[in-house]
Amino acid sequence: MKSLLQQVSPQVVFLMETKQTKEENKVLQKELGFEEGDSYSAVVSPRNRAGGLSIWWKDGIQLEVMSITQNLIDVKITDENVGVWRFTGIYGWPEGRDKWQTWDMIRQLSDQWDGPWLCGGDFNQVQSADEKKGGNLTAEPTMNEFNECLWYAGLQDMGFQGYPYTWDNSRRHGGFIEERLDRFVGTGNWRTLYPQARVLHLDKMRSDHRPLVCDTLRAEDEEPCWRWSFHFDPMWIKHEECTGVITNAWSEGDSSGIMERLTRCRDRLEGWSRQAYPNFRKQREKIKRALRTIERAPKTTERLEQRKQLEAEMDELEANEEEYWRQRSRVDWLKHVDKNTSFFHKKATTRRRRNMIRRIKSSAGQWYFGTEAVSGCIVDYFCSLFKASPSPSPTPVMDSIDKRMDDQDNSNLLRPVAREEITTALKQMGARKAPGADGFSALFFKRFWGVIGDDVTACITVSLRRGGCQRV
Structure with a gap:
């Protein structure tokens, strides 16, 4: 998870099935470089070590928690560029007989808010038959109920880029099933706020669910x-x-x-x-490529065993990388051992901060997206800033100033x-x-x-x- 957060650098994180108490969540939050405390997180503790939700946000994000239950965290976010909108992190009831509670919950939230709204999480339900591979067919009535609920709330599926299924049962001896249970859905007015937004299905690692990213500040589809x-x-x-x-x-x-x-x-x-020095990034990418190859191939016992082995190699690699960086900064650890809280918090925050400019506002107030447009806006600004302007001759001014330099001063210079x-x-x-x-x-x-x-x-x-x- 640490390497994933370093790669994506999200401003808000929603976690499901954490199985962590509030105190355990604080420890993890700090270890992964997020500001700690109730001012930067909201937590739903698990019941009997099952379930559990949490949402974290970075300093500078204006976020207000509206409501919390065992199955959702509902927040209001203020973006100074586009206004106020709502995000609801959802963990749907997994049992078929209880799914109606998920749909009822979404309808109630919809009745309370008609502004821009984004929902994301594990809905524990597919929208159509092609979102499931393997196992028995999903009952059509349950799919219809899900779609009717989204229609009532004005929520539209955001689509995705990446592997189509977000969950699998990891069975290696027959009965392998994959489904798209996790997704982002948004209202039309939310999509108007962020027309460039996209959803990414990232590589699955040591979990039965795949991490999802909703990228609201997307640059154009081009290489830097x-x-x-x-x-x-x-x-x-x-x-x-x-x-x-x-x-x-x-x-x-x-x-x-x-x-x-x-x-x-x-x-x-x-x-x-x-x-x-070891190239951890290249080694990680090599393992990820091998995992993607296995994902796209027919699932066999041998391939699932290979996936398990590759995931173990990734765990070992990340542990080695963490130790490597710990040794690298050993001098700083020793120097600041008595005041490590602020020191390590600052180090972790700085290390994870991305330098890429994803969008920029011109002096005329217009937003520019994409590498070429952003670069052009910056060049135009500095060309204008340093452009020479006509000025009167300085000779009359210089002639009126008494000379202060003698021959010795001039010689020294x-x-x-x-x-x-x-x-x-x-x-x-x-x-x-x-x-x-x-x-x-x-x-x-x-x-x-x-x-x-x-x-x-x-x-x-x-x-x-x-x-x-x-x-x-």
Whole structure:
């Protein structure tokens, strides 16, 4: 679940069949990087360790809990961009004789609200025969009752992208059944608020239900136009081989310029880091691809055993990744051990925050979606911001200012920059501040100044004297 939340970074999470008390939910909420406390969650405790619901939301989300029962959590959300709407997380009665209570509950909620409304969860019912594979046919009256309930409430199925079935019984020796029991449904006026919204069926992992995502801030269906860029990782300096990699890359070709040397260091570090550190993301994707292949193939005992084995491998991989990151930040753990609550909360929140801009509002108040439109809006803004405007000649103003510089002051300003001045300026730079376009932060230059200092100093001296970055 942790890796799933890191991947999706949802603003609101609705969980069903948690089998957790309120206190246990708080612990999980904190571990997974969400703000803890009643101000950021609502919980329905299980009965005899069965059932249980919870909803979490991130700081900055304006959410008000309206009602809570054993089968629903009903909330009101205020989006400053589109207004107020309602979300109801539903866990439908599973037994056929009790399903009428689910439909009655939805009708009552509908009578209380005529604004934008989104419902999501496990309805424990299919809408049509093609939403079930294997086992006995679903009784037509129960499907009709479900559809009539949705029609009464003005709720329309949101559709989905991904594997069509959201639940299976995991039986490996015959009797395998798959159904689409989980879904999002919304009113027409809710869909008008979020015309770009889509529902995703994600990969199922260690659960009989598949996680669903309703993406309200969807960008256009296109790949981002930017690529991953290199960043010098502070963790690398702790590795015993790092200094050797940089020294060898820097010393090759003594006639190379600074930019060529930095490029060579970047290329060598990228190749070395792939060997020195495990690529958990790539390993996860490999297992997920294998699971998707099994899902789309006819279900046999052998394939279901393979799925169980792959899920166990994923659990082991995520445990190893968690330990890896724990060791990576061990210094911070030790340093902040007595005040870890705020420290780890901040670390977890920052680590999970997405940097992608999904939409942007222009200075004219118009919203833009998609990579190309967002990029164009940003470029237009800064072009306008830094556009030169006609200005009167400064000569009359400058002529009226008395000269304060004597020959000695002028000589001091024009003398060559000393190595000590460059070193002092470097020491004053924040080691872990954002790197430059080449991906190297001040930490890189500080840590390996003994290797690169002479060449960097010579480059800076020549550049200041002649202007531009010279080949030295």
